[in-house]
Amino acid sequence: MRTLAALTTLTTLALAGAAGAQSLATQPLAAQPPALTGTTWTLTQFQQGGQTVTPVGAERPTLRLDGRAVSGFTGCNTYRGAYASRGDVLRFGPLATTRRACAERALRLETLYTNALRQVTGYQLSGQTLTLFAGPRDRLIFRESGAATTPEATVTLNGSWQLAGGTALSPVAGSLPSLTFAGDRVSGSSGCNRLTGSVGVQAGRVTFGPLATTRMACAPAVTAQESTFLRFLSEPSLRANVQGQTLTLTAANGRTLVFRRAGSGPESGTVNPAALLGRTYTLSAVSGRPAPTSQPVTLAFEPDRLGGSDGCNTYSAPYRLAGSTLILTGEPISTLRACPDQPAPVNLPAFLALRPTLTVTATGLALQSGVTTLTFSRN
Numbered sequence: 001m002r003t004l005a006a007l008t009t010l011t012t013l014a015l016a017g018a019a020g021a022q023s024l025a026t027q028p029l030a031a032q033p034p035a036l037t038g039t040t041w042t043l044t045q046f047q048q049g050g051q052t053v054t055p056v057g058a059e060r061p062t063l064r065l066d067g068r069a070v071s072g073f074t075g076c077n078t079y080r081g082a083y084a085s086r087g088d089v090l091r092f093g094p095l096a097t098t099r100r101a102c103a104e105r106a107l108r109l110e111t112l113y114t115n116a117l118r119q120v121t122g123y124q125l126s127g128q129t130l131t132l133f134a135g136p137r138d139r140l141i142f143r144e145s146g147a148a149t150t151p152e153a154t155v156t157l158n159g160s161w162q163l164a165g166g167t168a169l170s171p172v173a174g175s176l177p178s179l180t181f182a183g184d185r186v187s188g189s190s191g192c193n194r195l196t197g198s199v200g201v202q203a204g205r206v207t208f209g210p211l212a213t214t215r216m217a218c219a220p221a222v223t224a225q226e227s228t229f230l231r232f233l234s235e236p237s238l239r240a241n242v243q244g245q246t247l248t249l250t251a252a253n254g255r256t257l258v259f260r261r262a263g264s265g266p267e268s269g270t271v272n273p274a275a276l277l278g279r280t281y282t283l284s285a286v287s288g289r290p291a292p293t294s295q296p297v298t299l300a301f302e303p304d305r306l307g308g309s310d311g312c313n314t315y316s317a318p319y320r321l322a323g324s325t326l327i328l329t330g331e332p333i334s335t336l337r338a339c340p341d342q343p344a345p346v347n348l349p350a351f352l353a354l355r356p357t358l359t360v361t362a363t364g365l366a367l368q369s370g371v372t373t374l375t376f377s378r379n
Helices: 002-026 104-119 220-233 348-352
Strands: 040-048 051-053 062-066 069-073 078-086 089-097 122-126 129-134 138-144 159-165 178-182 185-189 194-202 205-213 238-243 246-250 256-261 280-286 298-301 305-309 314-322 325-328 357-360 364-369 372-378
Touching: 040 104, 089 104, 089 122, 104 129, 104 138, 205 220, 280 364, 314 348, 325 357, 348 364, 348 372
Parallel strands: none
Antiparallel strands: 040 051, 040 062, 040 138, 062 069, 069 078, 078 089, 122 129, 129 138, 159 178, 159 256, 178 185, 185 194, 194 205, 205 238, 238 246, 246 256, 280 298, 280 372, 298 305, 305 314, 314 325, 357 364, 364 372
């Protein structure tokens, strides 16, 4: 009888265990929190010295830890470096950054952010929030990229967007890629060549169809940018997030491209004329193609006049700046020297009369009118 009772008890326990296992198997699994590594984190709050900074839009820095390398976006430039972690201890090595020219506010945030990263000693991971500790009081608070984003079903991408940054590539000053959405069609520029094709937007995901491009020769840096840009767009089902005037496309590996709606970014703001005075600029590229050095084309600014060489003759003209638009206020005056048969890469005085948009870059400046961009290096 004892044996029968024992068998009965074991059978009951086994059935109960099986029922419990079946019950657990039918329960939905809880969402797994993001891991420290392999996740792109977006800065939502920066606490320093009792003050709180809340970055917004395309100026929000990002952080990604992969193996022993850290990379991300400072709000202005992209960066990369080494890090070491053990337990809840985290330290970053020297960080290498690109050198884009950005709005003063973005540059200030970049300085605060990179300086704070150098001071980080530990971290805390809680759900979709990552907190980095930099000293006894300073904090960098991140959220997993894509968490609590605006549903794209209610947001339209229609319109023109210009690349502002991201972690997938470092934009080449004066040759920024752009996209224009119109229903199920997309067009734009890779920074050198024009592109066109189909696009599908559904439930916050964007899929680009085969994209046709022109076949212009570009400068090596612009060609590399174009290759990376087109390869990113070919990724299946990119996640799209629109916040205000900023569009962020995120690939499955966490890499991002950040765009500003055309006319809304700092590039459309006021250029400080004083920053141009007393400097000479030499044409280095025309729409991404290197300019010849045998007949250098130059540009220099005085308080009320600009001038330089068109590759043969010297020229000058009165001008003014309206925001970022360069406007000639009188006819250019030019010398009449006989010039070599080889034509200049561009008729600069005629181009300046088209009221180009002027952008100050890290190495010089860029003038853009229509599909033509003139890139100048600062001497």
